[in-house]
Amino acid sequence: MTIDLTDTSTGAISAALTEARHRLGGMTLGMVLTLIIVTDEAAQYDAIRAANQAAREHPMRILAVIARKPKADSRLDAEIRVGESAPGETIVLRMYGMLGQHADSVVAPLLVPDVPVVTWWPDNAPEIPAKHPLGALAQRRVTDAAQADDPQEMLAALAAGYQPGDTDFAWTRATPWRSLLAATFDQPHPDLGTGEVAAEEDNPTADLIAAWLADRLAVPVARTVSGGPGITAATFSTELGQIEITRLDGRTATLHWPGRAERMVALHRRDIAELLAEELRRLDPDDVYAETLSHVQEFAAPAAPAAAPTKVTTGLDDE
Amino acid sequence: MTMPNAGTRGPAPANPGVIAAGQDPVNPLRDPRDRRIPRVAGPCVMVMFGVTGDLARKKLMPALYDLANRGLLPPGFSFVGFARRDWEDEDFAQITYESVKEHARTPFRETVWRQLSEGVRFVPGEFTDDAAFDQLAETVRKLDAERGTGGNYAFYLSIPPKFFPVVVQQLKRSGLSDPGPADASGRTPWRRVVIEKPFGRDLATAKELNDIVDAVFPAHSVFRIDHYLGKETVQNILALRFANSLYEPIWNRNYVDHVQITMSEDIGIGGRAGYYDGIGAARDVIQNHLLQLLALTAMEEPVSFDADSLRQEKEKILSAVRIPADLATGTARGQYSAGWQGGRQVAGYLEEDGIPADSRTETYAAVRLSVDTRRWAHVPFYLRTGKRLTRRMTEIALVFQRAPHLPFAATDTKELGKNMLVIRVQPDEGVTLRFGSKVPGSLMEVRDVNMDFAYGESFTESSPEAYERLILDVLIGDPPLFPRQEEVELSWRILDPIEDFWAENTKPEQYGSGSAGPASADQMMARDGRAWRRL
Numbered sequence: 001m002t003i004d005l006t007d008t009s010t011g012a013i014s015a016a017l018t019e020a021r022h023r024l025g026g027m028t029l030g031m032v033l034t035l036i037i038v039t040d041e042a043a044q045y046d047a048i049r050a051a052n053q054a055a056r057e058h059p060m061r062i063l064a065v066i067a068r069k070p071k072a073d074s075r076l077d078a079e080i081r082v083g084e085s086a087p088g089e090t091i092v093l094r095m096y097g098m099l100g101q102h103a104d105s106v107v108a109p110l111l112v113p114d115v116p117v118v119t120w121w122p123d124n125a126p127e128i129p130a131k132h133p134l135g136a137l138a139q140r141r142v143t144d145a146a147q148a149d150d151p152q153e154m155l156a157a158l159a160a161g162y163q164p165g166d167t168d169f170a171w172t173r174a175t176p177w178r179s180l181l182a183a184t185f186d187q188p189h190p191d192l193g194t195g196e197v198a199a200e201e202d203n204p205t206a207d208l209i210a211a212w213l214a215d216r217l218a219v220p221v222a223r224t225v226s227g228g229p230g231i232t233a234a235t236f237s238t239e240l241g242q243i244e245i246t247r248l249d250g251r252t253a254t255l256h257w258p259g260r261a262e263r264m265v266a267l268h269r270r271d272i273a274e275l276l277a278e279e280l281r282r283l284d285p286d287d288v289y290a291e292t293l294s295h296v297q298e299f300a301a302p303a304a305p306a307a308a309p310t311k312v313t314t315g316l317d318d319e
Numbered sequence: 320m321t322m323p324n325a326g327t328r329g330p331a332p333a334n335p336g337v338i339a340a341g342q343d344p345v346n347p348l349r350d351p352r353d354r355r356i357p358r359v360a361g362p363c364v365m366v367m368f369g370v371t372g373d374l375a376r377k378k379l380m381p382a383l384y385d386l387a388n389r390g391l392l393p394p395g396f397s398f399v400g401f402a403r404r405d406w407e408d409e410d411f412a413q414i415t416y417e418s419v420k421e422h423a424r425t426p427f428r429e430t431v432w433r434q435l436s437e438g439v440r441f442v443p444g445e446f447t448d449d450a451a452f453d454q455l456a457e458t459v460r461k462l463d464a465e466r467g468t469g470g471n472y473a474f475y476l477s478i479p480p481k482f483f484p485v486v487v488q489q490l491k492r493s494g495l496s497d498p499g500p501a502d503a504s505g506r507t508p509w510r511r512v513v514i515e516k517p518f519g520r521d522l523a524t525a526k527e528l529n530d531i532v533d534a535v536f537p538a539h540s541v542f543r544i545d546h547y548l549g550k551e552t553v554q555n556i557l558a559l560r561f562a563n564s565l566y567e568p569i570w571n572r573n574y575v576d577h578v579q580i581t582m583s584e585d586i587g588i589g590g591r592a593g594y595y596d597g598i599g600a601a602r603d604v605i606q607n608h609l610l611q612l613l614a615l616t617a618m619e620e621p622v623s624f625d626a627d628s629l630r631q632e633k634e635k636i637l638s639a640v641r642i643p644a645d646l647a648t649g650t651a652r653g654q655y656s657a658g659w660q661g662g663r664q665v666a667g668y669l670e671e672d673g674i675p676a677d678s679r680t681e682t683y684a685a686v687r688l689s690v691d692t693r694r695w696a697h698v699p700f701y702l703r704t705g706k707r708l709t710r711r712m713t714e715i716a717l718v719f720q721r722a723p724h725l726p727f728a729a730t731d732t733k734e735l736g737k738n739m740l741v742i743r744v745q746p747d748e749g750v751t752l753r754f755g756s757k758v759p760g761s762l763m764e765v766r767d768v769n770m771d772f773a774y775g776e777s778f779t780e781s782s783p784e785a786y787e788r789l790i791l792d793v794l795i796g797d798p799p800l801f802p803r804q805e806e807v808e809l810s811w812r813i814l815d816p817i818e819d820f821w822a823e824n825t826k827p828e829q830y831g832s833g834s835a836g837p838a839s840a841d842q843m844m845a846r847d848g849r850a851w852r853r854l
Contacts, residue, residue: 030772030773172355175355175356176390178348178353178355178356179355179356179357179359179390180390180394181348182346182348182349182356182359183359183393183394184394185346185347185348186346186349186359186361186362186393187361187362187393187467187469188469188502188506213348216347216348216350217347217348218347251430252430252433252434255394255395257467260395260464260465260466260467261465261466263394263395263437263466263467264394264430264433264434264437265394265434266387266388266390266428266430266431266433266434267390268428268430278355282354282355286355287352288350288352288353288355
């Protein structure tokens with residue numbers, strides 16, 4: 001059911017929630033977290049939809065915070081959805097006027113007791129998420145650098161302002177690639193010379209993967225620009241030839257290994273709901289992300305779009 | 320077993336030869352702190368015998384696809400089927416495709432299927448045919464060269480045990496079972512063999528079966544699948560007991576009155592007449608599933624969650640299990656008769672196709688066991704299992720003693736039962752705590768209520784099928800969830816005397832289909848002043 005409350009207060013929202021639960025037959029689900037979504041009218045539909053999908057795996061209270069008309073008189077409108085498409089509860093909070101600056105005063109009383117709080121900025125994230133009033137309420141803060149106007153700048157800002165508990169979808173998107181790379185090097189392999197990650201220019205995920213590989217493998221890794229979609233290749237030179245994973249269609253990767261037949265591996269680009277579900281799986285600080293983020297700037301894609309990709313790795317002659 | 324924090328213990332395996340050879344030397348891309356990257360199997364081939372069977376089609380092949388879909392199979396993973404069918408690789412790929420499409424848990428994706436199907440091969444032949452096994456050996460070696468599977472083979476024997484001797488001998492003769500010498504870097508490829516229950520029908524046959532496999536494969540490379548141990552809730556018993564401080568103080572004879580472990584099925588024997596008759600419920604279920612659940616419930620805390628420590632604790636408990644002195648009153652067994660189950664009229668066991676009219680095989684078995692340890696002295700463990708009962712469910716219930724003194728009038732607590740902690744294994748996996756609560760109103764009236772934790776509602780990762788987990792563990796070489804031969808033998812030592820007694824002295828009592836079992840099982844509980852939990 002959907003309950004609309006106009007010019008309301010958190011007390012009235014809580015009362016309406018209790019009443020709604022009562023009317024639906026006392027369904028008290030084991031909600032495992034509160035998700036605060038900081039968004040705007042244009043993006044809220046997709047964000048809430050993704051969150052509702054993730055809630056199937058992870059029942060939660062979703063608080064979508066939308067600031068409207070900063071010059072209007074302060075007012076709080078709430079839309080409560082329970083017992084509909086997803087488990088848990090969704091509350092869309094529209095804040096007018098000055099109230100938009102004090103969203104934490106509305107959100108704090110509505111957090112589910114005893115369970116973790118996650119704040120998610122689907123689009124424009126603050127540069128220091130932990131300092132944002134709604135970020136300060138959360139133990140986990142999720143941003144998406146790829147949505148920023150300048151993703152590299154955004155990553156740099158996030159790195160400067162990093163606090164344990166920060167995480168970014170650019171890193172979440174890296175998981176399938178990182179997992180495939182880890183599986184690839186589980187098998188005995190010749191010593192690696194240099195590495196290269198090729199992707200579209202504005203692809204913070206590729207920057208992070210390059211930084212991670214360089215950090216872990218202790219070999220020089222170059223970040224080069226390709227036509228996409230997304231990340232198109234990860235290449236490593238060895239004395240036997242190149243070990244290469246290519247993905248040209250954004251769906252299927254091919255593993256090239258010197259002296260062996262090519263092997264295909266499914267490597268999908270995932271939708272937002274899947275990314276969110278992965279983020280919600282673990283709520284402790286991600287140390288590996290922190291380490292990688294701290295020196296990601298060294299691996300940002302070459303800036304000038306016109307310039308030819310700087311190729312560092314050329315294979316055999318590159319020892 | 321991957322328990323919370325087990326990953327931080329570092330890569331040092333307890334059984335060096337068993338843990339994935341693929342992770343040695345340490346892969347710098349793997350970091351125990353990096354919990355996003357899943358455990359992925361190393362390069363390998365799975366060779367499956369009995370691919371035309373129900374289990375292979377409904378569970379095993381879909382599980383392989385689900386693993387691939389979750390990105391848990393390595394690039395190059397290959398799957399070879401062996402059966403007495405005149406098929407080409409493509410035909411077998413088609414069979415696999417259909418089974419995956421119909422039964423896989425995760426959504427079907429063409430790209431994942433293509434990845435999997437690239438490595439699908441089929442070898443036709445009889446188990447006695449030397450040439451067929453030579454061709455099998457040829458096929459997997461070709462896969463090693465083409466797809467980089469590294470000479471690592473897992474043999475899945477999804478076939479009746481009577482074929483074990485010939486298949487195992489063939490694997491030896493064709494050289495498939497021999498991992499060969501170590502390569503330049505000192506790495507030996509692995510060989511693993513997976514076998515399904517039944518692990519024999521008594522102690523003697525279990526030993527015989529083990530000797531056959533043992534002659535060719537070393538003990539640490541034999542993986543006995545008990546699919547119950549792959550279930551999340553069963554692994555959660557360990558988390559519940561050993562990750563919390565709340566339960567340990569009461570997990571003993573001072574507080575526990577008795578324990579009930581139940582596995583009830585609503586279906587009959589279906590098409591399994593040939594296997595089931597002469598085996599019966601106790602051998603089919605109590606010997607493996609229920610005794611494993613008992614061991615996990617009753618065991619002491621293992622020093623770590625590696626395979627050896629865990630199995631040692633389970634073996635200690637199984638060796639402390641005692642059967643009732645009087646088997647006539649301490650056990651019960653029954654056979655379902657015709658009746659109505661779940662709104663349908665169904666036939667009795669003796670009328671099922673392929674069952675002799677004078678069969679004395681039981682379809683219901685209940686037994687009272689005790690565990691002779693300080694923790695469990697005088698706490699009976701009641702185990703029961705049956706077919707065509709009221710409904711399908713598996714659970715472990717710890718029933719606590721009544722409070723020693725109730726400062727209420729007797730009428731106030733008339734409806735107060737004993738406190739219970741129920742671990743629901745299936746369906747609706749979760750944990751229930753049952754305790755007394757005041758009924759709202761001006762009178763003091765205390766009644767039982769439930770506090771409920773449902774698995775599916777509280778965790779993000781939708782729980783994988785037991786077979787997914789177990790197959791992955793086989794390919795990774797992680798043995799804690801697989802019972803060792805010692806456990807199998809200890810379980811038969813418990814059950815054999817009961818089976819002997821039944822064979823000589825009793826005839827299974829008839830119980831109505833759709834009921835909760837034979838009256839003698841209820842009497843067995845009533846004699847102890849207790850009652851079964853309602854099904």
